[in-house]
Structure formats: C-alpha cells, structure tokens
Amino acid sequence: MASKQILREVYLSKRLLLSEQEFALRNRKITDSVIEYIEKNNYHNIHIFLPIWSKKEIDTKLIIDHFQDHSAVRFIVPKTLSNSELSHYILNENCHIEINKWGIPEPVKGDLADLSKIDLILVPLIIADKKGNRIGYGKGFYDRFLNIVEARKVGLSILPLLDEILYIEETDIKLDQCFTYY
Secondary structure: OHHHHHHHHHHHHHHHOOOHHHHHHHHHHHHHHHHHHHHHHOOOEEEOOOOOHHHOOOOOHHHHHHOOOOOOOEEEEEEEOOOOOEEEEEOOOOOEEEEOOOOOEEEEEOOEOOHHHOOEEEEOOOEEEOOOOEEOOOOOHHHHHHHHOOOEEEEEOOOOOEOOOOOOOOOOOOOOEEEOOO
16 A cells, blocks of 8 residues: 555654664663563563664664563564564574574574463564554564464554554554553
8 A cells, every 4th residue: 555655664764864862762761661561561471573773673682681581581583484474483592593685683593482372572663553553564474473373462663653544454453552762
C-alpha cells in the first residue's frame, strides 16, 4: 500500500535525523523503562530483536546486558529465513551472531528456542500509534511471527506515537503496548 510506504519512509528519515545525543537520551529512557517493566512483571523468556545500527533502532543490547547475571531471564533472538519466516534461537554461549545482507545482527548457529515458552516479545518498528498499530520495514516477518505466538507484544519506538495509523491491513498484528521516550 503506497500510503504505508510513505509513512515508512517519512518516519525512518525522521529517526535517522536524530542527533547522536538525542538518540542516546531517548534510547536510555526507553531501555530503562523496558528493564523496569521486565523486572516488575517477572518475565523469563523474552524474544528480543538485535538492533540495526544503520537505522538507529533501539539498542536492545543494553537490556540484554542488564540481565546477563539473571539466570531466570532467557533471551531469544530471530533469524530471517528465505521463505519470509523467522527462526528463533536462545541467546547463549552456543549462539553465534553475524550481520546479514540487510545489516541485521542475527544468529547463524545455536540452540533453537521453544516458542511456547516465550512470555514477552519486544517488537522492532519504524513508527506506531496509540492504538497498538505499527509500521515495520514492510516484509511481514514479525506479523507472521506475532500471529502464531501467545505472548505479550511490546513495541519500542524512538519516535513519539502517532494518534492513529489509518493504513492498517488485515494481516497486521497489534501491539499490546509500546514504549517510547516521553
């Protein structure tokens, strides 16, 4: 849909125009809020994306590093497959991460995760609205994944939430909530 693509381009451009200082400030506020949320709600199996640095995605490594000594918290990271699906790996000593052709850090080997154990999914996005709608990069990887997993779906947005995104499709999966910097 052309209008969705325009929103994608506009808000990705806005994100890329953030100064390093502003990005760092927003990133820290969001990651601190997510860490507090995880601790408060006692999540144990967290699906987390690894950031695309060139697109100024939230630095989820700060969240991972915070919980590195918490044996009760396990992180699961996605890998894109050629059939437009994701596979999911436990982020542990057996998980080897490399940058793929889109600049996404992802596992190339490791232990596959049991999706039924995931209790929280941190979802990447370009922009989201106050109703739980999100616009990602347009390939549908996360919508297909979110459609098959019963877990809390939480977006992370470096930009303020829009009041409403009008260009929602039947296959788009809503977020349960979204963290932003304000």
